[in-house]
Amino acid sequence: MRMIIFLLLSFTPPYLFMPLSPDDGIFISSAFGATTVMFYPAIANLLTRLITREGMGESFLRINLRGHGREYVLSLLYPVLVGLIGGVVLTLMYTKNYSLAAAIESNGGGDDVAASFLYALFIGAGEVFLGFGEEFGWRAYLTPKLEKLMPTFPAVCVTGVIWGLWHAPLVARGYDWGTDYPFFPFLGIISMCGACIMLSAFLTYLTKRTGSVYPAAICHTFIDVIMALCVLMVTGETDILENHTYMSSLVVMFLIPAVFAVPCFVYLCRKKPLPEKA
Amino acid sequence: MYGLMYKDLAVNKKNLLILFGGFLLMHILQFLGGGELEDENTAFLITAMSVAMAFMISGAAESYLFSADERKKFAFWVISSQTGVKALVGAKYLFVFALAVLSVVLSISINALSIDLAGNAANSSVLCIMLFYVQLFLRGVEIPFLYAFGSKRGNNVRAVIMMTVALAISVYLLFGDISSFGSLEDMWKRIFDFLDTEQSPAVIITISVMGLSVFPLYYLSYVISCKVYKRGVTSYDR
Secondary structure, three states, X not given: OHHHHHHHHHHHHHHHHHHHOOOOOOOOOOHHHHHHHXXXXXXXXXXXXXXXXXXXXXXXXXXXXXXXXXXXXXXXXXXXXXXXXXXXXXXXXXXXXXXXXXXHHXXXXXXXXXXXXXXXXXXXXXXXXXXXXXXXXXXXXXXXXXXXXXXXXXXXXXXHHHHHHHOHHHHOOOOOOOOOOOOOOHHHHHHHHHHHHHHHHHHHHHHHHHOOOXXXXXXXXXXXXXXXXXXXHHHOOXXXXXXXXXXXXXXXXXXXXXXXXXXXXXXXXXXXXXXXOO | OHHHHXXXXXXXXXXXXXXXXXXXXXXXXXXXXXXXXXXXXXXHHHHXXXXXXXXXXXXXXXXXXXXXXXXHHHHHHXXXXXXXXXXXHHHHHHHHHHHHHHHHHHHHHHHHHHHHHHOOOOOOHHHHHXXXXXXXXXHHHHHHHHHHHHHHHHHHHXXXXXXXXXXXXXXXXXXXXXXXXXXXXXXXXXXXXXXXXXXXXXXXXXXXXXXXXXXXXXXXXXXXXXXXHHHHHOOOOO
C-alpha cells in the first residue's frame, strides 16, 4: 500500500507537467515544473511516511562520512570516468583520423575545457539538492521497500524500470535519446529503463555501502551535470552527439554503466539487507 | 549529533519560522508588477533585490542559532559528554548548511514560479547558487567568532568588520572611479548577464575555484570552532 501511494505521488507531477505543457521541444515549458520535477520523489517519500504514519526510520539521511570517504570520492569519479570512457568508445566508433589535441582545440582550447569542467563542478555542487530529490525517493525509499518483497537483484532492476518509466514523458519529447530512431518513443523508453537499471546498480551500491543517500545524490547530480561534458571533452565539438544521439546515449548511459554495474550487482547480491541503525 | 540537530530545530522553531516567513515575503516581491513590467532592467532589479534580501534574512536565521546554547552549565555538560564539543559544533555546522541549501531550493523554486506567473521575472538560479556559496563563506568566517567570543561580543566583532568593509566601499564609491557601474538598474542587468553569458575562461575558473574552495574553508572553520569552543564558554553571562 505504501509503495502504491509513493508511486502515485511521484509519478503524478511529471506526467501532469508534460502533457499539459505545449509541445516546444525537449524542455518543460513551465519553469516551475522544470525546476521542481526532480523533487517529487523526495516529496513523495516524505508524504507517504506522513500519510501512512511510518515515521522516519530507514531514511538514509545520515551522512556517515567516517570510514566511507572512498564511496564519496567514487560518487564524484563515476560520472567523470563513465563520460570519458564513453567519449573514447564513441570516438572509436565514429571518428576517423582522431586527434585529442584537435578535439580539445575544437572545444575552445585547454583553458576553455578546464573552465567548463570547473564551472560544471561549481554549479553541480550548488545543485546537489536536485540529485537528492530523486535519490531520496528511489534509492532511500523504493529499493528498500522492494527488497522486503524480493531479493536485492530484482529489487534494483524493478527500481530501474520504475525510474525509467518516470522519465518516459521526457523521453517521449526526445530528451536524452533524441527522436531519430526506430519505434520512437517506445524504444527510447525501453532503453531508458535499461540505462536506469545499470545506473541504479551503482547508486544502490553507494547507498548500501554508506547507509546514506548523499553519495548517490552527489553522483546523480554530477551524472546530469558533468557526464555529457566529459564525453564532449574527448569527442570534441563534432556532430557525433547530434547525429547519433540514440547510439551516443546507449553507449554512455547503458553500455559503460553496465560494465560498472556488474561488480555492484555482485556486491549487492552477496550482501544481506541490513536495517539502518536508529 | 543528529539529536543535537533536532534539539536546535526544536529550540529555535518559532524564530526560524518567523525568519523564514520574512524570507518568503521577500521573494513575493518578485511577483509584484507581474506582466506589467515591460522594462527588462526593472525585472532584473526587482528579482535581484528580492533574492539578495531573502538570503540576508536566511543568513540572519542561521546566525540566530547560536545564542540559545550560551549557558555555562550546558556548555560544560557538552564538553564532558561522550560525543563532546565536536558533535555540538558539527551539528550546528550541518544545521546551518541545511538551512543554506533550503534557502537555495526555495529561492530557485519561487523564482521559477514567478517566471511562470509574473511572466518576465528574471531567472536567478545562478545568482541563488552564487549567494549559497557567499552565505556559506560568511557563516564559515562568522561562526568561529561566535564560539570564541560568545554571540554578544562575536556579533560586535562581526559588526566592526562589516562596518570597515562598508566604509571602504563607501570611500570607493565617493572618491573612486564608478563610471563602469552605470546606473543601479543597469548594474543588476550586467550582474545577471555576467552570470549567464559566456565569460573568459580565466574569469570562469576564478569564480568556480573561489566557489568550490568554500567547502574546505567551511570544514576548516568547523575545526577552528571546535578548538575555540572551550575558550568562548568563559565569556558566557549565565
